[in-house]
Amino acid sequence: xxxxxxxxxxxxxxxxxxxxxxxxxxxxxxxxxxxxxxxxxxxxxxxxxxxxxxxxxxxxxxxxxxxxxxxxxxxxxxxxxxxxxxxxxxxxxxxxxxxxxxxxxxxxxxxxxxxxxxxxxxxxxxxxxxxxxxxxxxxxxxxxxxxxxxxxxxxxxxxxxxxxxxxxxxxxxxxxxxxxxxxxxxxxxxxxxxxxxxxxxxxxxxxxxxxxxxxxxxxxxxxxxxxxxxxxxxxxxxxxxxxxxxxxxxxxxxxxxxxxxxxxxxxxxxxxxxxxxxxxxxxxxxxxxxxxxxxxxxxxxxxxxxxxxxxxxxxxxxxxxxxxxxxxxxxxxxxxxxx
Numbered sequence: 129x130x131x132x133x134x135x136x137x138x139x140x141x142x143x144x145x146x147x148x149x150x151x152x153x154x155x156x157x158x159x160x161x162x163x164x165x166x167x168x169x170x171x172x173x174x175x176x177x178x179x180x181x182x183x184x185x186x187x188x189x190x191x192x193x194x195x196x197x198x199x200x201x202x203x204x205x206x207x208x209x210x211x212x213x214x215x216x217x218x219x220x221x222x223x224x225x226x227x228x229x230x231x232x233x234x235x236x237x238x239x240x241x242x243x244x245x246x247x248x249x250x251x252x253x254x255x256x257x258x259x260x261x262x263x264x265x266x267x268x269x270x271x272x273x274x275x276x277x278x279x280x281x282x283x284x285x286x287x288x289x290x291x292x293x294x295x296x297x298x299x300x301x302x303x304x305x306x307x308x309x310x311x312x313x314x315x316x317x318x319x320x321x322x323x324x325x326x327x328x329x330x331x332x333x334x335x336x337x338x339x340x341x342x343x344x345x346x347x348x349x350x351x352x353x354x355x356x357x358x359x360x361x362x363x364x365x366x367x368x369x370x371x372x373x374x375x376x377x378x379x380x381x382x383x384x385x386x387x388x389x390x391x392x393x394x395x396x397x398x399x400x401x402x403x404x405x406x407x408x409x410x411x412x413x414x415x416x417x418x419x420x421x422x423x424x425x426x427x428x429x430x431x432x433x434x435x436x437x438x439x440x441x442x443x444x445x446x447x448x449x450x451x452x453x454x455x456x457x458x459x460x461x462x463x464x465x466x467x
Contacts, residue, residue, distance in 0.1 A: 159407070162190060164196055164215070167199065168205075170218060178441045212233075212406050223288050224402050235403055237420070238421060240450070253350075253396065254292070258389055259338065282323070283342035283344070285326065285333045285347060299394055334380075355377070364393050366390055372387075421450070421452060
């Protein structure tokens with residue numbers, strides 16, 4: 129009799145726990161709020177208006193309330209959507225790939241086009257930069273050379289960052305192919321660099337360079353565009369010099385007026401907006417794709433900020449930039465770099 133009672137108690141406990149778990153789980157379609165999670169790069173106060181504009185567009189399209197999850201760590205943002213705690217995320221290609229590996233329900237829906245309005249030039253740029261006063265230390269015969277970075281203090285963004293780690297680390301490993309370097313070798317001081325820092329965001333990595341914590345830093349053009357201005361040369365060209373604006377907001381407010389030179393520039397596939405199909409239903413996902421790819425959003429100056437505007441934004445409008453629908457396979461070149 130005691131065994132029977134114990135078995136019945138156990139079965140009852142399982143049923144109760146199962147009921148509790150199912151009550152916490154969010155079935156697709158059974159929600160009034162859509163959560164969107166943002167990387168640290170896009171979580172700053174200066175980008176609140178841009179985030180809110182995206183949120184309003186999502187709310188208008190779906191009729192649902194929108195809440196913003198701001199983060200200070202790439203891993204938190206990736207885990208938030210992979211663990212069904214957000215329905216939408218704006219993330220780099222590498223972060224998207226990592227989240228999809230954790231949960232196959234994660235799906236990229238749109239990316240920003242290039243100036244042409246197509247995917248042909250849907251790219252931004254990964255930079256390796258040095259302080260302008262020290263740029264000659266990184267040249268061989270008058271030209272910038274990666275040969276000069278060994279033994280230096282180096283700053284990446286995060287090991288989940290596409291343009292702040294995956295692309296630059298592959299560039300470095302390819303250049304020093306005779307050393308048989310691995311990505312792990314570049315993540316800590318000793319094997320190649322004297323010291324390795326992680327900025328936690330592209331802005332943080334750039335500040336690591338400008339405040340003297342790092343000799344060389346990896347970060348991308350689009351993430352620092354609101355804080356810097358071209359001082360010499362052409363945009364996204366090796367040897368060009370950028371200057372931190374006098375009125376730059378945090379974290380650049382501590383390094384205003386500082387200048388850096390580009391020693392390496394590499395094009396990178398644009399970052400996607402991704403959805404979690406276990407959280408959002410198909411109807412709302414289709415509404416999001418329709419809204420994102422609409423002329424209304426393409427012409428929304430809070431979302432696609434005119435290049436000559438003083439507003440801080442997520443995306444720039446130089447010619448025909450807009451959101452375009454994208455398939456998972458488009459990110460395969462980044463997958464190849466991660467192998």
